């Protein structure tokens with residue numbers, strides 16, 4: 001490996017060594033408690049897929065390049081030297097971790113292996129060996145941010161076509177204005193994804209609640225974050241922040257995408273608007289009586305999968321359950337649940353990579369949980385989770401249906417007359 | 420217009436979850452020769468901004484789009 005490259009990677013290690021990371025590096029006792037908390041290790045019981053095993057690679061590099069002992073006594077202890085083989089290990093560690101942070105909840109010291117893997121991903125970005133799919137997606141999202149004015153008209157046109165679906169569902173007299181865009185002073189800026197389902201279902205809910213809202217031009221997902229590139233993460237998130245500020249909205253509501261929600265709610269500092277998940281907003285409308293649901297209209301057994309970034313890392317546990325319980329008569333909780341719920345194995349950008357066999361194997365913990373409930377419908381609130389749950393369904397031949405919460409809500413809306 | 424375009428490959432991306440349409444198009448275009456045309460059929464409204472942004476960032480070209488009901492076909496020419 002070239003000297004210059006090693007210098008660049010060393011400077012990444014140094015720049016990332018903040019107080020939490022120093023604590024995580026120094027505190028791990030290698031007790032191994034975290035082994036059994038990782039779905040990857042549960043599915044493939046190899047040390048390198050355990051939290052402590054994957055963190056160890058980064059820990060050794062930090063030891064070698066950020067500590068005097070690593071510099072003075074390079075051949076002592078277990079410090080590791082940067083090189084292609086080591087970076088292959090870094091890749092394996094980082095890109096088999098979904099950042100679900102279940103290990104952190106179970107570690108007696110609260111060590112955040114997901115954050116340690118953030119350093120691993122950053123090293124791979126600098127080394128030019130991060131997954132090219134994610135780099136490509138992040139670059140396209142950055143380009144969209146720079147050139148959005150060129151794409152606005154085409155996008156508005158196709159969104160206008162979707163208004164008819166909202167009109168039909170709600171029996172409204174006209175489709176015009178049912179999916180507003182660039183609405184100055186709207187209360188809510190809703191940020192969806194590329195797919196029609198991520199726009200139409202929330203639009204039905206906003207219209208049913210008679211909300212003063214507007215649709216964003218951008219997609220909520222942040223591929224810069226998945227790729228592990230801090231600059232692109234910031235640029236991609238700022239597109240939405242700037243749009244919200246220009247429209248002077250009071251609240252930004254994020255589509256069913258756990259990571260997008262966590263980034264805007266928790267990682268972008270103090271913002272001049274409230275950030276909510278569409279799940280919280282649906283719950284609010286139901287509680288306020290603005291959205292009415294057909295009670296007990298689903299009799300098949302239903303369970304809910306907590307997306308890690310919405311539940312464990314975002315604190316949204318009760319709202320989706322309260323909404324589901326209004327609609328279904330046979331709700332079954334997974335075990336373990338809430339903070340201890342198993343990750344589906346698709347988060348952290350893994351679902352975009354060519355790794356289906358790995359994701360089926362590491363989805364075993366989730367499969368076992370679902371099967372144990374006997375549920376026929378698995379509801380969740382994250383695009384990544386839906387994709388991965390469908391992969392698990394196919395991989396293990398499960399007789400289940402996977403649904404978005406917004407989809408379940410729209411299927412069971414009590415539609416009022418348009419008068 | 421697009422009736423005259425004879426794509427070398429046609430991909431059905433209808434109903435795929437985020438971010439698979441762009442990932443699949445990107446993977447496919449890598450396997451193609453310069454000058455060849457990929458027809459990507461999608462139901463995603465987001466593709467109207469995402470595909471042109473992807474094309475711009477990768478140096479490829481969308482030579483035509485064709486919308487029939489809720490399915491849009493993007494004709495993408497591999498430039499590099």
Ligand code: SF4
Nearest residue numbers: 028029031032034107
């Ligand atoms: S549980 Fe915590 S302290 Fe124990 S090995 Fe895992 S990360 Fe280290």
Ligand code: SF4
Nearest residue numbers: 038097098100101103
């Ligand atoms: S964050 Fe999740 S995937 Fe990553 S090591 Fe911890 S438990 Fe495993």
